[in-house]
Amino acid sequence: MDTAITSLTTETKSMHLDIAGFQSRVTGLEHRMVTMEAHIHTVQDRDHDRMYLCGKLTDLEDRIRRDDVSFFRFPESAEGSDIQSFLRSVLPKLTELTFDPSLEFQWGHQLGPKLQDGTSRPRPIIACLLRLGQARQLLSAARAHRPFRAEGDEIHSTTEYSKETNERRKAFLALRPQMRQLVVKYSLFERARLWVTKNAVSKDFYDTEDLRLFLDNLQPQTMNTSTLARPQAPPSDSRSASPPPPDH
Numbered sequence: 001m002d003t004a005i006t007s008l009t010t011e012t013k014s015m016h017l018d019i020a021g022f023q024s025r026v027t028g029l030e031h032r033m034v035t036m037e038a039h040i041h042t043v044q045d046r047d048h049d050r051m052y053l054c055g056k057l058t059d060l061e062d063r064i065r066r067d068d069v070s071f072f073r074f075p076e077s078a079e080g081s082d083i084q085s086f087l088r089s090v091l092p093k094l095t096e097l098t099f100d101p102s103l104e105f106q107w108g109h110q111l112g113p114k115l116q117d118g119t120s121r122p123r124p125i126i127a128c129l130l131r132l133g134q135a136r137q138l139l140s141a142a143r144a145h146r147p148f149r150a151e152g153d154e155i156h157s158t159t160e161y162s163k164e165t166n167e168r169r170k171a172f173l174a175l176r177p178q179m180r181q182l183v184v185k186y187s188l189f190e191r192a193r194l195w196v197t198k199n200a201v202s203k204d205f206y207d208t209e210d211l212r213l214f215l216d217n218l219q220p221q222t223m224n225t226s227t228l229a230r231p232q233a234p235p236s237d238s239r240s241a242s243p244p245p246p247d248h
Contacts, residue, residue, distance in 0.1 A: 054164075061162040062191055067106070067135050068128045068160035073153055076122040083108040087127055094148040094155060095141035104130040126160065135159070161191060168192035171208040175215065182218050 071087075079086040084105045092099060108127035129135045139159055142148065148155035161169065172194045179186050185197040194205045198218065205211040 058162050058164045062165055065160040065162065067130075067132055068126060069135055069138055070111075070158050070160055071125045071127070072156040072158075074122060074125055074155060075153060079110070079125065083110070083125060083127065087125070091138065095138060095145070097137060097141055099134060099137070103134055106130055159190075165192050168208070172205075172211065175208065175211060178215050182215060184215070184218070 084107075087105065087108060088103045091103060106128040108125065110123040110125050112123045114123075129138075138157065142157040148157070169188065169192045172188055172192065176186070179196065182198070187195045189195060192206065194211060196203055196205065196211075196214070203214070205214070
């Protein structure tokens with residue numbers, strides 16, 4: 001009997017030690033979890049701040065670039081030795097506009113190295129206008145002419161955006177076939193804001209995932225695939241975006 005009691009006492013003490021060890025481990029894990037949760041909240045806050053700052057930087061870059069206008073498919077070497085003088089001379093003729101005061105540029109240059117192969121496409125020209133109003137006039141004229149024509153050449157122009165904004169605009173434009181199939185009218189405005197209209201209901205989109213969900217919830221309609229959905233007139237406080245640059 002004494003041996004059994006001694007054995008039971010020993011086992012009980014061993015169990016107490018095991019339980020104490022488990023409690024210590026659980027306490028340590030709880031402390032680690034609390035510390036980890038605090039770190040996670042800190043990382044989430046910092047990530048939120050990072051995303052906010054990235055958005056502000058993108059917005060700032062877009063604002064800085066709003067005076068920049070790119071021109072595509074001017075014949076190579078047509079600009080001569082002075083791009084600003086060339087643009088100052090040719091743009092009023094292409095746009096059929098009278099600029100008063102005359103066009104002034106902060107700078108202008110061609111993108112990429114000089115081409116040696118005569119069969120290659122000419123380099124784009126990018127110029128920064130001194131006055132924002134004149135840049136708006138040029139882009140409005142570009143939308144009206146779609147495109148400019150100079151001695152048989154089609155001259156396209158577009159405003160400049162940041163890399164992030166260009167990627168968002170391209171993502172929206174990639175969904176055009178689906179919007180046309182669903183008979184959704186759309187307009188892509190400055191920077192990356194898509195305005196769509198379906199069944200007399202209009203909605204703004206700033207993110208392609210939201211647009212995908214919206215389109216997925218629509219019932220497809222039978223239509224002639226050659227019919228394009230023309231954008232409805234934008235609200236009075238909206239400004240139309242320039243057309244995307246041609247594939248070059």
